[in-house]
Amino acid sequence: MPTRCEICCEIMIAILLPPIGVCFRHGCCSVEFIICLLLTILGYIPGIIYALYAIIFVDRDQYFDEYRRPLYSQY
Template sequence: MALTCSDIFKFIAAVILPPLGVFMEVGCNQTLLINILLTILGFIPGVIHAFYIILKY
């Protein structure tokens, strides 16, 4: 798992707006919907999920 330069921008986007970081990584699919719901329920779960998705892909 090598981090690229674009991952830095994705992490910054994930801290500011978690669904944006997920969208930049995987596009528009069910993962984005899950992240939007987690962000609505609580900001921290949305950020954690976004970090997980960025590191996973």
């Protein structure tokens, strides 16, 4: 479970660069990252909205396995 500080940092990064914030939370080869990257290319605001949704509401522990390991895993 990420701490509040980690989530806060991910949100601030997601506002500046939405795909990077999603990458920190879900990993670089995840569906969430690809969707956020495409939305950011199509428009900056939709990318931010989806990044915030992916960081706050999508539970990564439910889909966690070794192949989708995030960048800062504590395991």
